[in-house]
Amino acid sequence: MMRLLRPVLILVGKDILLEWRSRDLLVSVLVFSLLIVIVFNFALNVTPQRVTALAPGIIWVTFAFAATLAMNRSFVREMEQGGLDGLLLSPMSRDAIFLGKAFSSFLFMLSVEVALLPVFGVLLNFSVLSLTLVLTIALATLGFALVGTLFSAIAVQTRSREIMLPVLFFPVILPVIIAAVEASSASMGSESGVGLNRWLPLLAIFDALFLVICPWVFAVVVEE
Amino acid sequence: MPIALLQATLPPANLPFLFAAFAVTWIAFFGYAFFVSRRQQELRKEIAELRGTLDQQGSEDAGQGFSI
Amino acid sequence: MLGNGVRHNLTGYLAVLSGLFMMADLYLIFMVAPTDAVLGHVQRVFYFHVAIAIMSFLAFFLVFLASIAYLVRRDGKWDRIAHSCAEVGVVFVTLALLTGIIWGKPLWNTWWTWEPRLTTTLILWLIYVSYLMIRSYAPNQQQAARYSAVVGIVGFVDVPIVYYSVIWWRSIHPSPVVGPFAQANALEPIMWWILLFSFVTFLILFSYLVAERTALRNSEDRLRGMRLVLRRVGR
Numbered sequence: 001m002m003r004l005l006r007p008v009l010i011l012v013g014k015d016i017l018l019e020w021r022s023r024d025l026l027v028s029v030l031v032f033s034l035l036i037v038i039v040f041n042f043a044l045n046v047t048p049q050r051v052t053a054l055a056p057g058i059i060w061v062t063f064a065f066a067a068t069l070a071m072n073r074s075f076v077r078e079m080e081q082g083g084l085d086g087l088l089l090s091p092m093s094r095d096a097i098f099l100g101k102a103f104s105s106f107l108f109m110l111s112v113e114v115a116l117l118p119v120f121g122v123l124l125n126f127s128v129l130s131l132t133l134v135l136t137i138a139l140a141t142l143g144f145a146l147v148g149t150l151f152s153a154i155a156v157q158t159r160s161r162e163i164m165l166p167v168l169f170f171p172v173i174l175p176v177i178i179a180a181v182e183a184s185s186a187s188m189g190s191e192s193g194v195g196l197n198r199w200l201p202l203l204a205i206f207d208a209l210f211l212v213i214c215p216w217v218f219a220v221v222v223e224e
Numbered sequence: 225m226p227i228a229l230l231q232a233t234l235p236p237a238n239l240p241f242l243f244a245a246f247a248v249t250w251i252a253f254f255g256y257a258f259f260v261s262r263r264q265q266e267l268r269k270e271i272a273e274l275r276g277t278l279d280q281q282g283s284e285d286a287g288q289g290f291s292i
Numbered sequence: 293m294l295g296n297g298v299r300h301n302l303t304g305y306l307a308v309l310s311g312l313f314m315m316a317d318l319y320l321i322f323m324v325a326p327t328d329a330v331l332g333h334v335q336r337v338f339y340f341h342v343a344i345a346i347m348s349f350l351a352f353f354l355v356f357l358a359s360i361a362y363l364v365r366r367d368g369k370w371d372r373i374a375h376s377c378a379e380v381g382v383v384f385v386t387l388a389l390l391t392g393i394i395w396g397k398p399l400w401n402t403w404w405t406w407e408p409r410l411t412t413t414l415i416l417w418l419i420y421v422s423y424l425m426i427r428s429y430a431p432n433q434q435q436a437a438r439y440s441a442v443v444g445i446v447g448f449v450d451v452p453i454v455y456y457s458v459i460w461w462r463s464i465h466p467s468p469v470v471g472p473f474a475q476a477n478a479l480e481p482i483m484w485w486i487l488l489f490s491f492v493t494f495l496i497l498f499s500y501l502v503a504e505r506t507a508l509r510n511s512e513d514r515l516r517g518m519r520l521v522l523r524r525v526g527r
Contacts, residue, residue, distance in 0.1 A: 150446070154439045158429040165424060166444065171418040172450045175457035182464065198460055206453065213449065217442045220363055238398045240335040245337040245394040249387055250336070253497065256383050257307075260504045267511040274518045281525055 001040070002025065004099065007092045011100025015074075020109065025073050029112050033066045037123060047118050048125070055124040056184040060140070060177055062120075063113060063205035064170070067144040068110070071105050075152040094219035098149065100212070106145035113137055132196055139203035140180035146210040147173050153221045177201045295358030297418050303507060306500035313493040320486045321468055321483035322341035337395040345388035345413060345519035352448055353418060355423070360439060368513065369436040374444060375427065376505035380418040380498060388413055408458040433516070 019025060035163040039060045040046070078084050078101075087097050117137075122130040148169055155164035321339045326333035358374035361367075363392045377514070392410055393403050430436035479487075 066465075097512060141499065150442075154426065154442065157431060157435060157439070158426065159431070160425075160429050164422075164425065164429060167418075167422045171415050171422065171454075172446060174452070175453045178457045179462050202457065202460075209449070209453075213446065217445060220442055222437055223438070238332055241394050241398050242337060244335045245340065245391045248390050249340055252383055252387050252390075253475070253501070256380075257501060257504065259499070259524060260508050264508045264511060267515055268506065271518065274515070275523065277393055277441065278522060278525075281522070291466065 004093070004096050007096040008100045008103060009042060011087075011092075011097070012072040012104045015100075015104035015150060016107065016134060025070060025077075026108070026112065028073070029066050029070045032069055032093060032117060033062050033112065033116055034119065036065060037064045037120060043125070046124070051065075051125050052174065052188065055120075055126055055188065056181045058124060059120055062182050063109070063137075063141070063180075064144065064173065064177060067105075067109050067141070067148055068166050068169055070109055071145075072153045072155070072162065074105060074108070075103075075149075075156040075163065079156050088222055094222060095215040097222070098215045098218040099151075101153075102145045102149040105149055108140055109141050110138070113151060126188045128185065130187045132200070133184060136180055136183040138205070139200065139207055140176050142207045143176040143203065143210065144173060146214050147176075150214045150218055150221070153218060176203065176206055179206070297397060299445070303500065303503045306503055310497045310500045313333065313489075313496050317486075317493040320489055325486050326480065327456075331399065336399045338392055339490045341388065341395055342450075342487060343389040343494045344384055344391060345409070346491060347494045348381055348385035348388050348416065349383055350411070351377050351494075352420065352444075352451070356448035359441035360442050361469045363445075366524060368437075371441070372506050372509040372513070373502070374441065376502045376509055378420060378423050378444070379505055382417070382424060382503040383501070384419045384494075384498065384525055385413060385420055389417060402414070406458070406462075408455055409460055411458045412455040416451060418452070419443070423447065431491065433513075468522060478525050 037058060040054075040061070044050075044054055044058070046054055046058075075084075092100075117128045120126075148165070151165055151168040151172075155161045155168060158164050179199040179202045184198055185195045185201070186199070314516050317339075321336050326337060326341065327333060327515050354377045358370045358377060362370035362374060389410075392413065396405065397403055423440050426438045426443055427440045437511075
């Protein structure tokens with residue numbers, strides 16, 4: 001376990017440094033997410049009466065699409081710079097490479113979500129100071145990161161990489177979206193608290209399951 | 225064994241659905257089987273042709289004293 | 293060449309067997325099955341729809357097994373089987389959806405309802421389609437086999453999770469319509485037998501189509517290999 005930790009931290013540090021230098025991906029994803037919420041406002045005719053019912057769905061569709069955008073761009077950039085080949089040639093284990101990439105994506109998306117949350121709180125009229133909401137966001141984003149990193153590694157090698165990631169990603173991630181929407185809904189107080197007892201554990205189990213499966217199949221994806 | 229009485233006691237509007245469901249099923253399976261079979265025949269023909277060409281190549285090269 | 297001849301015969305036998313079973317199945321469905329008191333004759337779609345839907349899930353299970361076998365053994369045979377099961381499976385799941393929709397209208401007076409079984413079938417369809425898309429968009433045959441095996445495995449693991457998520461979700465947001473099995477009258481024993489026979493019929497049909505498709509895959513691979521040799525030799 002400790003043997004994994006160091007390479008993973010190095011990888012994450014490198015990705016954070018790289019992104020911090022230009023911040024172009026961060027800005028694009030933030031702007032993109034904001035635009036989606038605005039479009040939703042008009043498309044769904046969000047009135048003050050309906051906003052509590054609609055808010056969780058809007059938030060999670062936005063986060064899910066932002067996640068695919070972020071992970072796609074991240075892997076494409078990695079490939080263009082030959083970074084992935086470099087990593088594979090290094091003595092780092094495949095597990096470490098996967099966990100490093102997944103955790104970087106996780107942190108990246110978490111920062112985007114943290115930045116957006118107050119804005120959404122204002123636009124969609126909900127309180128962001130909710131522990132359960134934060135927990136939901138953390139667990140769901142981890143799920144996005146795990147599945148998304150695996151499928152990005154596949155999609156980026158194909159002809160049609162922009163479309164391939166969403167096509168692979170969304171069917172598999174559906175339970176996470178359902179759980180996240182329901183848990184957010186419960187923590188925003190529109191439904192009774194019974195929702196949290198089943199949805200948060202579902203998120204946790206999903207994450208645990210894919211934490212085991214994804215590194216294993218990642219090795220298959222990147223082998224030569 | 226119960227014997228079904230095909231009475232016309234139901235609204236006839238439903239029978240088109242019955243027909244549509246079975247028709248779609250048969251068209252899909254027949255269509256797929258047909259296309260797979262036809263493609264298979266095309267490929268078989270092509271393989272036979274190519275094999276002829278390969279044998280020809282082989283004998284020519286053998287005549288020239290090359291070994292593959 | 294003996295292997296090829298035997299395989300050709302097997303496919304032929306399966307085709308004939310499939311045809312015979314299908315005729316018997318149709319007889320049972322239309323001449324033996326009782327008419328539903330509430331829904332009338334259109335209920336007979338049930339025997340096709342359910343058998344096809346179950347078969348499509350079984351097909352994906354086979355894709356899952358073959359994908360694992362391929363990744364462990366790296367034998368092209370398993371890749372061919374996985375690919376064929378997936379392609380035939382996509383035909384089955386498409387039909388499951390179509391017959392479900394066509395049956396849904398007279399049953400619920402709506403073309404679609406997001407109830408757990410239908411929704412999971414739709415997700416299964418999407419995963420199948422993504423499997424086939426990966427195969428055709430991958431840069432070469434070897435990567436196509438590997439990537440689609442990964443999709444086959446991850447996708448299959450995900451399907452039960454999707455199913456239970458939707459069931460839980462539905463318990464919070466109940467559907468205005470009732471599920472296809474919650475009919476006013478429970479299933480009589482004869483209906484179960486006919487459904488079972490229907491399932492066997494489609495199992496045989498599935499096997500026939502997979503046998504044909506695997507043979508086609510075989511030819512495709514052989515042709516590709518020969519073209520490769522020709523390119524190397526002929527120049």
